[in-house]
Amino acid sequence: MKDVGMKPETLRSATATTSFHAPAHCLQRIADRDTEKGDPQASARIAGILAAKRTDELLPLCHPLPIHAAEVHFHIESERVVIEAEVHTIGPTGVEMEALTAASMAALTLYDMLKPYAEAEELAVGETRLLDKTGGKSHFKRTLKKPLSATVLMVSDPVADGHKPDTAGRHVLEGLEKAGFAPVDYRLLHDDETQVREALDTAIAADTQLIVTVGGTGIGPKDRVVETVEPLLTTPMPGLMEAARAFGQRRTPYAVLSRGVSGFAGNSLVLTFPGSRSGAQETLAALLPSIVHVLEIHQRFAGHTG
Numbered sequence: 001m002k003d004v005g006m007k008p009e010t011l012r013s014a015t016a017t018t019s020f021h022a023p024a025h026c027l028q029r030i031a032d033r034d035t036e037k038g039d040p041q042a043s044a045r046i047a048g049i050l051a052a053k054r055t056d057e058l059l060p061l062c063h064p065l066p067i068h069a070a071e072v073h074f075h076i077e078s079e080r081v082v083i084e085a086e087v088h089t090i091g092p093t094g095v096e097m098e099a100l101t102a103a104s105m106a107a108l109t110l111y112d113m114l115k116p117y118a119e120a121e122e123l124a125v126g127e128t129r130l131l132d133k134t135g136g137k138s139h140f141k142r143t144l145k146k147p148l149s150a151t152v153l154m155v156s157d158p159v160a161d162g163h164k165p166d167t168a169g170r171h172v173l174e175g176l177e178k179a180g181f182a183p184v185d186y187r188l189l190h191d192d193e194t195q196v197r198e199a200l201d202t203a204i205a206a207d208t209q210l211i212v213t214v215g216g217t218g219i220g221p222k223d224r225v226v227e228t229v230e231p232l233l234t235t236p237m238p239g240l241m242e243a244a245r246a247f248g249q250r251r252t253p254y255a256v257l258s259r260g261v262s263g264f265a266g267n268s269l270v271l272t273f274p275g276s277r278s279g280a281q282e283t284l285a286a287l288l289p290s291i292v293h294v295l296e297i298h299q300r301f302a303g304h305t306g
Contacts, residue, residue, distance in 0.1 A: 001061050001063070002061070002063075002093075004063060004092040004093045005006040005251070006281065006282065006285045006287060007092035007093065007285070008092065008247060008286055009090055009091050009092050010090070010091075010135045010140060010251065011088070011089075011090050011096055011133060011134075011135050012088070012089050012091060012093075012094050012132065012135030013086065013087065013088045013091070013095065013132070013133065013134050014085075014086070014087055014094060014095045014096045014098065014099035014100075014130060014132070014133040014134075015042050015084060015085065015086045015131040015133075016084070016085050016096070016099035016100040016102070016128065016129065016130050016134050017083060017084050017085075017097055017103055017128070017131050017164045018083050018103040018104055018106075018107045018125060018126060018127065018128035018129075019057070019080045019082050019083065019107070019125070019126035019127065020080060020081045020083065020107045020110045020111060020124075020125055020126070021079060021080045021082065021124040021125075021126055022080070022081070022110075022114055022118060022122065022123050023118055023122050024078075024079075024117075026117050026118050026122075026123070026303055027076055027077075027078075027079075027081065027195040028082075028116045029114065029247065029258045030074070030076060030081055030110065030114070030116065031076050035079070035109075035111075035113045035114065035116075035117070036116065036220065037113045038113075040109070040110055040113040041074050042113065043073075043109055044072065044083070044105075044106040044107070044109040044110050044113075045072045045074075045106065046075070046281060047085075047105045047106055047108075047109040048070070048072035048102035048103065048105050048106035048109075049070045049071070049087050049102065050105075051098075051101045051102050051105035051106075052067055052069070052070040052085065052087045052095075052098040052099065052102040053067050053098075053102070053103060053174035055097055055098045055101045056244055058060050058101060058285070059097055059101070061137055062097050062098075062250060063091075063092075063093050065091045065093065065095060065098065066089055066090070066091060067087060067088070067089055067095070067098065068088050068089055068090060068097070068168070069086075069087070069088040070085070070086070070087045070088070070102060071086050072084070072085045072086075072102060072103070072106050072171070073085075073086075073087070074106075081110060081247060083103050083106045083107055083110075084131070085099045085100075085102035086099065087099045087102060087107065088286075094133055094135065096130055096132075096133050096302065099130065099133075100128060100129075100130060103127070103128060104132075106176055107125045108125065108127075110126060111123055114200075125146060126191075126207070134301070140287065140289040141215070141292055141293070142179060142288045142289055142292060143178075143179050143180045143292065144179060144180035144181065144292055144295070144296070145180075146295065147180055147181065147182040148180075148181055148182075148209040148210060148295055149181070149182070149184075149185075149206075149207075149208045149209050149210070150176050150181040150182075150183075150184045150185070150208065150209065150210040150212065151185040151186075151187070151199075151203040151208045151210070151211045151212070151306065152169055152172050152184060152185070152186045152187070152191075152212050152213065152214065153169075153174045153186070153187050153189055153196065153199050153203075153211070153212070153213045153260070154166050154168065154169030154186075154187070154188050154189065154214045154215060154275075155189045155190075155191060155196055155213055155214065155215040155216040155225055155275070156188075156189075156190075156191065156214075156215045156216075156275055157191050157222070159188055159215075160189060160190045161187045161190075166188065167277040168214050168215070168249050168273070168274075168275055168276060168279070168280035168281075169186065169188070169214045169215075169278045169280070171277060171280055171284070172212055172273060172280050173186050175284045175288065176212070176284075179288060179291075179292065181209075181210060185208070187199060187202070189291075191216060191222035191223075191224070193224045193227070193228050196213070196216070196225060196228045197226075197228050197242055200213075200228065200229065200265070203268060203284070204232065204265050204266050204268045204270075205265075207249055207266075207267045207268065208268050209267070209268065209269065209295055209298075209299075210268070210269050210270050210271070210295060211265075211269070211270045211271070212271050212272075212273055212289065213229065213271070214273045214274045214280055215269070215272065215273075215274070215275030215276055216272070216275065217252065217258045217259050217260040217272050217273070217274050217275070218257055218258065218259070218274070218275070219259070222297065223259075223270055226260065226261055226272060227279065228260050229261055229265075229270055229272055232262065232265040232270065233261065233262075233263035233265055234263070234264055234265055234266060235263050235264040236261070236262070237263040237264070237269075237294070238261070238262065238263075240262040240263075240270070240271065240273070240287055240290060241258075241260040241261060241262045243287065243290070244258075244260065244273075244282070244283040244286045244287055245258060245260075246286075247282055247283075247285070247286035248274075248279065248282040248283065248286070251278075251282055251301065252278070255274075255282070258274045258279065260272040260274065260283075262269060262274065264298070267298075267302065269291070269294065269295060269298070271283075271287065271291070
């Protein structure tokens with residue numbers, strides 16, 4: 001079963017369709033809502049909605065999802081009924097299979113309720129397919145359309161002195177490269193305000209599009225990255241780190257200890273990540289779609305200046 005624990009929750013929807021083929025007199029019964037078992041449209045609608053809610057029990061590798069809305073619609077044509085199922089959720093993975101399952105179960109319910117009125121060869125469930133889906137990585141992109149420059153500054157005495165491997169900064173570096181950032185400058189810094197400030201000034205002066213500090217956002221006496229970055233921000237964007245903390249808190253209560261800040265310093269988007277590998281990983285997972293989006297918007301604005 002795929003691990004979706006590090007995927008941000010987004011509003012997702014999917015619409016699927018299938019068809020039920022039957023003789024004209026059977027289609028008339030569907031239109032008249034008249035069979036010996038009751039109203040075929042009402043029964044098929046409820047069956048489809050229930051199927052959407054129970055898809056994880058029917059398909060072994062599907063994740064259970066909160067279904068916030070589900071509906072099934074019927075369009076009666078000359079030789080068939082076209083069924084459309086629409087499903088919505090807010091979750092870490094999509095509802096394509098829920099929509100497909102809902103449409104399929106609605107069609108099977110019609111088959112069951114109409115089979116007393118026709119020969120087996122006269123009834124058939126037709127093509128089932130996905131019509132559309134929204135949300136998730138197909139809607140909120142996690143990769144750039146074209147490369148942008150980035151700098152990753154790992155701030156830690158043990159790491160800079162070679163006493164500890166840098167798993168957090170390296171994860172951020174690799175994640176940004178995978179997202180299409182290039183070139184990505186990577187530096188190890190001591191917990192020293194002057195050293196951090198000089199590295200920030202250099203990156204900002206070079207118009208580096210994204211600057212990520214890793215470490216120094218806690219409450220220790222040497223955790224001074226926030227105090228160094230905050231005065232440089234010309235356009236604060238507090239919502240970014242608020243979102244990161246909210247994402248992290250659902251995975252560990254210690255995420256609230258991060259004092260990270262974010263915003264533009266001139267033309268550079270500056271983000272302050274926690275120094276632990278899990279904290280950096282969670283922050284990047286939470287923010288990457290927003291980072292890509294805000295930088296691409298900023299590039300459009302920058303292209304119209306002057």
